Structure formats: structure tokens, C-alpha cells
Amino acid sequence: ETGVTQTPxxxxxxxxxxxxxxxxxxxxHNAMYWYKQSAKKPLELMFVYNFKEQTENNSxxxxxxxxxxxxxxxxxxxxxxxxxxxxxxxxASSPQGLENTIYFGEGSWLTVV
Amino acid sequence: xxxxxxxxxxxxxxGDSSVINCTYTDSSSTYLYWYKQEPGAxxxxxxxxxxxxxxxxxxxxxVLLNKKDKHLSLRIADTQTGDSAIYFCAEVSGGYQKVTFGxxxxxxxxx
Numbered sequence: 001e002t003g004v005t006q007t008p009x010x011x012x013x014x015x016x017x018x019x020x021x022x023x024x025x026x027x028x029h030n031a032m033y034w035y036k037q038s039a040k041k042p043l044e045l046m047f048v049y050n051f052k053e054q055t056e057n058n059s060x061x062x063x064x065x066x067x068x069x070x071x072x073x074x075x076x077x078x079x080x081x082x083x084x085x086x087x088x089x090x091x092a093s094s095p096q097g098l099e100n101t102i103y104f105g106e107g108s109w110l111t112v113v
Numbered sequence: 114x115x116x117x118x119x120x121x122x123x124x125x126x127x128g129d130s131s132v133i134n135c136t137y138t139d140s141s142s143t144y145l146y147w148y149k150q151e152p153g154a155x156x157x158x159x160x161x162x163x164x165x166x167x168x169x170x171x172x173x174x175x176v177l178l179n180k181k182d183k184h185l186s187l188r189i190a191d192t193q194t195g196d197s198a199i200y201f202c203a204e205v206s207g208g209y210q211k212v213t214f215g216x217x218x219x220x221x222x223x224x
Binding site for chain 2: 002004006040041042043045090092101102103104105106107109
């Protein structure tokens with residue numbers, strides 16, 4: 001238990017579906033992140049939120065839409081995805097400040113068919 | 114730009130020591146981390162080292178940092194089958210939220 005909870009753990013969706021991934025952190029952190037992990041590729045940072053404000057969008061296609069209603073919750077809305085978007089999506093959080101230790105959730109395995 | 118490199122695979126026998134290596138390019142790195150990812154799970158923070166340190170020991174784990182060569186290593190003593198996982202090296206630089214991960218080293222422990 002890392003204090004960062006992601007749901008669902010597994011998701012299979014068609015290319016025309018709309019679905020959402022949810023992340024909740026119980027650590028009192030102010031920053032939350034979405035990362036994408038694909039096979040044999042480095043972890044890719046997708047989005048960063050600080051105090052609910054988006055501070056980084058790492059050239060992510062608009063079919064991925066993040067939402068951060070408060071510092072504890074983060075969503076990733078998915079719409080008209082492609083099969084190459086199939087991956088493990090990791091949510092993470094961290095406190096503000098120099099010691100930026102990032103704590104990860106267990107991830108959501110996404111398969112686009 | 115920043116780059117973190119690791120070898121892809123390491124195989125060791127149970128009871129031996131494992132050494133996982135990592136090189137990075139950004140000399141302004143402030144912190145360096147090791148994460149462990151077991152199959153089907155997220156990344157678990159194992160340990161980290163400040164850039165002004167050379168070594169950090171935590172039970173079976175020893176982290177060595179050579180700033181001159183920008184080389185980081187993780188030594189696992191008395192490796193167990195439960196240590197089989199992918200190990201990620203990561204550096205923090207250029208601002209406290211700029212974290213760069215390596216591709217991960219898959220450690221296989223042979224009983």
C-alpha cells in the first residue's frame with residue numbers, strides 16, 4: 001500500500017469508447033502526475049498538476065484529457081484511443097519542495113481493441 | 114537533454130550479490146532514486162541518495178554514487194527470489210519536479 005490508489009486496475013476499451021482512469025492519494029501531497037509505461041520504453045511523463053493546476057503537458061494527444069478537481073484526486077479521461085495507446089498508466093504524487101520523492105500507484109492496465 | 118541509461122537484464126544466483134548500474138548525463142542532478150517494479154504492480158521507491166553523498170546503506174541495499182563519472186549503482190546483498198523485479202534508476206534535476214527515469218533493469222534471481 002503506497003498511499004496512491006488507482007482504479008480500475010485493468011480496462012479493455014474499444015476505439016470509439018469513452019472511459020476514465022481514477023487516482024486518489026492519501027498522503028497529503030500537493031503534486032500529482034500521470035505517467036505512461038510501454039514495453040521496452042522509458043517511463044513517459046504525461047501530465048503534472050500542482051495544487052490542482054496543470055503545470056506540465058508533455059505533448060500528449062488530446063484524446064487524453066486530465067482532470068484534477070482537488071489535490072487528492074486525479075482523473076485521466078480517455079476518448080477515441082488507438083491500439084498503440086495500450087499501456088500501463090501510472091499515477092503518482094509527491095510533496096512540494098526539494099525532496100521530491102514520487103510515490104506511485106499500482107497502475108491501470110489499459111488495452112485498446 | 115537529460116538521459117538515464119541502464120542495462121536491460123541481469124541474472125544472478127540466489128544468495129549472490131546483485132549490482133545494477135545506471136549512468137546519467139545531467140550534472141545538476143540533486144537526487145537519484147532507485148525504484149522496484151514487481152510484475153503487474155506500480156513502482157515502489159526503494160531508496161534514494163543526495164547528490165552530495167557517495168554512499169548510502171539500507172539493510173541489504175547499498176547505493177554508490179560517482180558524481181565525476183555520473184554513475185549510480187545499487188547493490189543487493191544476499192539476493193533472494195523475491196528480489197526478482199525491474200529496477201528503475203531516476204534522477205531529479207532542473208527543478209524539483211523534473212524526474213527522468215531509466216528504461217529499467219530486469220533482475221532475474223535463479224534459485
